[in-house]
Structures are given as structure tokens and as C-alpha cells.
Amino acid sequence: LSFFFPPPKITVALFSIQDRDSGENGRMVCSIQDDVPFMLKPSVENFYRLVTEGELDREIRAEYNITITVTDLGTPRLKTEQNITVLVSDVNDNAPAFTQTAYTLFVQENNGPALHIGSVSATDRDSGTNAQVTYSLLPPDDPHLPLTSLVSINADNGHLFALRSLDYEALQAFEFRVGATDRGSPALSSEALVRVVVVDDNDNSPFVLYPLQNGSAPCTELVPRAAEAGYLVTKVVAVDGDSGQNAWLSFQLLKATEPGLFSVWAHNGEVRTARRLSERDAAKHRLVVLVKDNGEPPLSATVTLHVLLVDGFSQPYLPLPEAAPDQAQADLLTIYLVIALASVSSLFLFSVLLFVVVRLCRRDRAASGGRCSVPEDRFPGHLGDISGTRTLSQSYQYEDCLREGSGTSEFKFLNSIMPNHHGAVNDVEEKSNFVKGFGFNLKSVEFSENSG
Template sequence: MEIGWMRNQKQRQVLVFFVLLSMPAGVGAELGPYSIVEETERGSFVANLGKDLGLELTEMSTRGVRIISQGNKEHLQLAVQTGDLLINEKLDREELCGPTEPCVLHFQVLMEKPLEIFQAELRVTDINDHSPVFTEKEMLLKIPENSPLGNAFPLNNAVDLDVGSNNVQNYKISSNSHFRVLTQELRDGRKYPELVLDKELDREEKPELRLILTALDGGSPPRSGTAKVRIEIVDTNDNAPEFEQPIYKVQIPEDRPVGSLVVTVVARDLDSGVNGKISYTLFQPSDDMSKTLEVNPTTGEIRLRKQVDYETVLSYEVDIKATDGGGLSGKCTLLLQVVDVNDNPPEVTMSALTSPIPENSPETVVAVFSVSDPDSGNNGKTISSIQEDLPFLLKPSVKNFYTLTTKTALDREARAQYNITITVTDLGTPRLKTQLNITVLISDVNDNAPVFSQTSYTLLVPENNSPALHIGSVSATDRDSGTNAQVTYSLLPPQDPHLPLASLVSINADNGHLFALRSLDYEALQAFEFRVGATDRGSPALSSEALVRVVVVDDNDNSPFVLYPLQNGSAPCTELVPRVAEAGYLVTKVVAVDGDSGQNSWLSFQLLKATEPGLFSVWAHNGEVRTARQLSERDAAKHRLVVLVKDNGEPPLSATVTLHVLLVDGFSQPYLPLPEAAPDQAQADLLTIYLVIALASVSSLFLFSVLLFV
């Protein structure tokens, strides 16, 4: 007979897990136990969990009280509005637990905020909803006519799916003059009937008896089942088979292949002929036992019909019956113990997974999972781990639960995704392991301000530009993502309050493009600086700034201006030159300036016209007018010279100046010698004085222009 309950297709093992994202104090407290009668209607009241938990009705919702079960069926439901624990479906005790008593469904109650887990159990009470049933509707017994009074003949028992007092309690036999029935009990608690001979049999008087066997359970009212018993009276066979051992104890590993020999039972019969020929059978095997073991009727070899599983059934008990040709029988008991083999890898059940998780949040619960291994001993003990190079910790929690948390605050900009492998290994031989891969995404927090590509920008702009000209761009990037990385540009208030920044430039807030709002004049404003801000759209917003320097590039838009000799329309200035002057005599010096800069202001001088060509020359780089040869009496007294002053711009701009020269015999003003002669220095000093005065006048003119511009 079996001593362990075998989980068949109808059996369920019910485990209800409650999990959340953190594990505060209070995990593992117990509630109940609660009880319910099987077949109770769906929605029936079990208990008020709100009262047992000490919570008000509003707290049931705010604290997130919930029930989660593993598997396809939810046996219980929680009415959060009332705090009542209700039956979610009719419960069939026989389907849930089979013959196991008491029938207990373990579950857990979880509160999320803060997390608390309560262990609880629901006991399903049996009702008498099944009648005893005989596996054989008719039993045949062959009893020798010389059987002594008091001999007992075992009959097949009836099966009742109920338990306890609702199971089979006794047997009755229909009225007859030869037999009464006794109710006997097996080691596993099952009751079977035995016929006891009370009156001698006489085959010649009555060769056959037909009786009705009734099995009664202990329910109220009791239920019953019947089977027919046909008794054939046979001739004398005075020796029944006897086994060499009353009990055979055998151990086999659960990985023993189908067809393997379990044990060979041997019985002896002292009779001869047909009365001494023995046939072996399993005595009253259950359906599962018939599918697990088979016996060779001739040799007594017992072999496996299917592979046994330690995790399903730990041991088996079955009686072996030996029957001789005369109908006498004996029996022995086979006790078969299944030895565990590490044939089950650990099982990992992910209960909660949070992804993405925000960066900069230390010790955040990422996942909660449970580990189980149906093997026993070291084969069922497990260790769990993750990769060592990850910023996560694996912490054991209540029973077989684990939490996966962050070690420190994570940085999304350094790494936005983690692939974590949870490895669970048992301690069996060989070790078996299970791996579960999860992906954790890191969500962005606005912890990075925009960063400009340069701390300062220098932009070159030609003067006389058209308004709204794109003069350049600034660019800033933000390492954050989403709206936290969207950058808006703006002009910051100028440090110089006199700088009319709002009328000079504008910026596109979306892309950082800078535009000149009006035409710029190099001669009025050669350069200016301002600051640009970049602000992201996070909350709170972060910002940074960069310096922009705009350098106005000169355009050749100013012609040379002649300072000396003055060309104001008054009486022309006449330069006096003695007729005794040698070649190279300094007549005068044309002084001119150009408001532009760089090469646009580089001036060159050229003699454009002369009354007497070849008599005078102009030095190209300094504007000095000198005699080209020695003067003579033949040279005319009056001369008119036209000098061209030209800048080096593109295209070049120019101005002309007219000089009047008078040749004289004597000299009433200071003598202007050649450059090598000392007196020439006086004339040069005089011209220098003229130049300084002229430049001062021009500077005043430029300053006035700047003031007008501003």
C-alpha cells in the first residue's frame, strides 16, 4: 500500500506570494489560521483582514494591501472597500489536497507602503460529498470446503475520496449462515473487509454462495457503496503459499530507468501439483501503483513500469499476493523508498521588477524574486548571485525571497542600461543552476547643466552688413535626456550698461544662431562683447553661459583724407623753392590719413600731373615732394603739381591734392635742405607739427562720429 500521497493531475500545490519593492521590518508576521468548508459558494466571507491587520478602511487602499498567488488559480480575493477576505471560487478539498488532512492553503498578505508581509493559511474542511466505491463490482473467492472455522478471507476495500470520519468506516455483508465480515485497518489508515468463516462449508451441499458487501462512511447521514461477492467452494487444498519474508524493504534512486528490477519476491507452497503452483499479483493496488509497478506472475520479479519521482512520492507500500492453483493465498508487504537524486534545477520566480529606475537614487529596490528547488537535502539548498562588476546588491529576505537593490546612486550619463544575470545554483552533485536575465534601464534626472562647445567665441563680421545677417552660432549640449537635455539660448544682460546690445544682435532661442540687427560701422564700433546663456528644460532648470566677442571687420569704405596742404578752396598755399636747390631738395610733404584700418588704410602717393614733367617727384610711401634734378635759370618760375593719394583697399579709393611751387632767387623763409643736410630736419619737424595737429583734428572727428552712432 502507498504511504505517501502521489500528486496526480488533479492535485494542486497552492503557494501565494506577496512581494513589493522593499523589505521593512515586520516581514514574516502570521495571520489566522482561517477556515472554510469546501464547496462554499464564491464570494463567501472568510475573515475581515482589515480588522486582523489593525487597519482602517481608508488605509487598506492607501497602503496597497493585495493578494498575489502563483499559478493559474486565484482561490481568494480581497474586497479593499470592506477589508473582507472572500472565496474567489468553490474549493474542492479533494482536488486541492487529495487524502492529505488537514487541507491547508498557505498564502501571504502584503502591504506595499511601507512593505509588510504576513504569512497566513486557510484550512479547507471536508464535507461528506463522496460515496464509497469498490474498484471491482464483483469479487470471486475460492474457499476450500475444509477451511477451519474462524479463517479470515480478505476482500478488496472500497475507496472514498473524503477524509477523516467521512471516509470508509466499516463494512457489512448480506445475511447468510456461513460468514460474517470484520473491518480491518491498514498501516496507512485505510479500512478493508475480511470474511470470517462461522459455519463449516460443504461443497456437496452448496457449491456456491452469492453475497452483497456494503461499505459505509462515517458521514451524517452516511453514504454507502456495494459490491457483489461470489464464493466458490472448492475441494481441499490444505496448504496456502507462504512468503520467505513478510516484509520486503527496498530503496531505489529516482533516476532508475523504466523496466528496472526492484525486487524479486518468493513464496513457497507445500502442496503438489496444481495446488502447489503459485501465481503472483499486486494485492489491491491503487491506480497509480498499477501504473508504477508490475509483477511477473510466474517469477515474482517486480519491475518499474514508469520512472519514480522523489519530489512527487517519497515512498510506496503495496501488498503482494501469492495464490496457488487451489485458490489459497498468502501475502507479503513491499516497502519501497525512493532516494532523491539532484534532478531538478532551481526555480526562480520574479515577483516584481522596476525598470526604469531614476538615477541619483541610492539603495533603490529593483527586483524581488523567490527561489525554490523541489529536491531534498543539499540537492534542494540553493545559493544566488549576480555579476560582481555591477553596482547592485543581492540581499536575502524572508524565507526564500531575495531583493535586488542598487549599491549607490547610478549615473545615467555614464551608463543608461544594465543587463543583469541572476544565477541560482543548488548544492547537489552534480550542481544544477538556473539563470534569469533581466534588463534594468536608468531614467534621467536633470543633473547636468548645458555645456557650451567653447567657453568663449570670437565672431568676425564685415561692416556695412545688411540687417538680420547671420553672424555665427553658439552651441551647447546637455548630457541628460528628453526635456532635461532640450536647450534654450538667450542673451544675458550686458556687463557694460552703455552697450546697446538689444539693438545690435539677437539670438535664435532654439538653435543658438546669432544675427546682427543693424548695419555695423567699423569706424564707429570696432568690437563688442556679450554673454549668452543656455538653459535646459528640466525641473529645476540648469544653465551655463559663454562669452561672445564680435570683431567688426573693416571694409574699404573711406577715401584718403588730405590734411596738408589744406584744400579748403581758399587761396592756395605756395611752396617757395630756391633756384639753387640741388636734386632731392624737399619741397613739401603731402600729409593724408584714411579712416579704415589695415591695408585699407595703407596709403601710397603718386605725381599725377606737373607743369614741367621731370622737375619734381613724389616719394610713394611718405608723400614727400622733392626736386628730381638741380634747378636752373631756364626753369619756369611757377609750377602746378597734382598728387594722387591712394589706399591699398579692394577696390582702392583715392584723393588728389594740388600743389603750387614758386622758384625764387633769394629765400626769405627757412631753407629746406636735402634729407642729408641738417637744415632739412627743421622743415621735417615743422611738417611733423602740422601732422600732429591734423591727426588731432581727425581723432576729434572720429570721436564725434562714434557718439553719433551710439
């Protein structure tokens, strides 16, 4: 008998029993073992039905061997046994299950096309076509990931083949989902996550960031001659596009104009003086430094350094010939700016002085009737300068007086000294007022005789 997933109380088999004796010897009892999910139910006289007690699951147990025992009630009791085999048929009630929920696969970069990078596997607990599984790539979560150009999968066995060469520096890892579908009706499916990690290969040489090696004018490092041993001259800075030990860099001094004068630290690229400098050391030095990674096989690059020994950092540094014309033009422009500034300043000062002289002359002309100069006989002979320098040799004293009710100050000669020269006093007053107009506040001025 063969059944598929029957519900409870379903009749599996119908059979009848008989005994040729009569009376108590012909009465019979029918039974089965207790460890099976079935039971016997009497139907009409001497007829029994084998029915299920619960749901049957083929994936738990696909076959049952049932022993039916018939015993009479005579003395002695006689019995008969009959074996029945029940086969549970399959239905597609199980989806395929992957052996892992997530897979991590590793592939070396620069791989060849059609390289087998790993496999996925799924099983189905059903049987027949319900257990036959096919594999497929599911659409990636990232729509920009060109999955169909990176990998493919064998629909029958789940093998995964890289379709093109992978570059670690361009794509270090990517993820996608794989589906497994059975051939039942209706079909059931499941999925698993696959992560592909690209393993770095030592395919990049070190790249020097400083000093630049782009074919332009070399950079010159200045070192004072007073530098002690261990003085930091410069530092070579380099990077490597690889990862891990393929990107570990070491530095080594290959060539030097004067061996033993400079050294390079292997792990950080610092260039330092190996000893104290002396006057006998050459002024110009050329160093060649090797930068090497730790890959297998190792890749390397070289960098050239130029070092100039100077007496001190105050010593002017001569520019390279390519930069000399630009510096000369800058100096010439500075000279032009200085000359222009001096010319404008001189013109301004000359204009101010000319303005002051014109105003003074106009004041003198207004006070003396148009005369700008003081005649030689303006002062008495006993007040003249015997040296011919037109200065006064006598003592003149000015007082700062306030005119009553005017609120302004003026100068006047003391009457005891110059009683007869009121014209000169008027001139001095005019000039005093003119000076105050320019902001001067003179309290008193005294000219003393040169008495030695």
C-alpha cells in the same frame, strides 16, 4: 525595472527561488555577476533582494543587464539563470554646457540687415525635457551698449542675425553673453561669451591733412634757385579712416607745369627736386599729386601744390591779394607808432633844454643884476678875439680850489694873468657852482692861445 538615481542600499527587485528536490539536492545558492553596482541580500527563506551598492548616474550608464544564477548543491550540480534589465531614470542634475566657453564671430562692415553672423551651441547630458535647451541674450556689462539693436539670437538653435548695418569706423568690436537654459524642474542654465569683430571694408577715401584743400587761398612753397637735386620742397600728409591694407597709402605725381623738375616719393609723400634748378626754369609751378589707398577696389584723392622759385629766401615774398589790405594796415599802424614815439621823445628833449636855459638865465640875472648876456667890453682889448667870433685868444687857466672849511670847489682866474677882472671871476664861480649842481666835477680847465 526603472529607477532614477537611487541612494545606496535601496532595494531594486525582490524575488524568490525554489528546487523540487530534497536534502542536499534541494539546497540552493543565488548569485549575480561582479561588474554591476548591485548585490543580493537574502530576506526570508528562499527570498532575495536586489539592492544598490552605490549611487547610480544615468549619464554614465542608463541601463544594466543583470543575470541571476541559482545553483543547487546536488551531484551533479544543476543551475538556472534569469536575466533582469534595470533602467536608470533621468533627473535634471546637469546644466547645459556650451561647446566653447567663448566664441569669436566676424562680420564684414556695411552688412545687410538680418545677416547670419554665426551660431552658438549647448548640450545637456540629461534626457527628455531636462535636455531641451533654449538660448537668450543676457544683459550686457556695458549699459551704454545698444545690444538689442545690434544682434538677436534664435532661441531654439542659437543662430545669431545682425539687426542693422555695422560701421567699422564707428564700432570695431563688441562683446555680449549668451545664456542656455534647460526645461527641467528646477531649470539649470549656463552662459558663454560672444565677441563680434567688425571686419573693415574699404569705404573711406584718403584725406589730405597738408596742404589743406578747403577752397581757401592755396599755400605756396618757396624753393631757392640754388637748390640741388633731391631738395625737399614739401611733404604731402594724408590719412585714411580704414585699417590694414585699406589704409596703406601711396603717392604719385599726376601733373606738373614742367615734367621732370619735381618728383614725389611713393611711400612718404615727400616732394623733392628731380634735378638741379636753372635760371631757365619758370618761376611758378603747379603740381597735382594723387594719394591712393591699397584697398580693393582702391580709393584715391588729389592735392594741388603751388611752388615758387626764388633767388634766395631773403627775397620778399609777395602776399596774396586777399592778404594785402591787412598787411597795408599793419604797415600804416607801425608808421603811426614811430611818429608818435618820435614826437614824444622830441617834446621831452625840448622841455629839458628849455628848463636848462631858463635856469642858466636866472643864474646870470642874479649874478649880473638882471643881465643875461656878456657885454662886448667885459674883457680887455688885449684879450679879445681879433677874428670877431667873441672868443678869447689869450690863455686862461682855471684852478680847482677848495675853500678852507667849506668842502666845496670853485674856479678862479690866476691873478698873474687877470689881476683886474674880479667881476668876471665871480661870474665864473657862480656858473661853476651851477654846473656842479647838475653833477659835473671839474678839476681843471685850460684855454690855450691859438698859436698855430
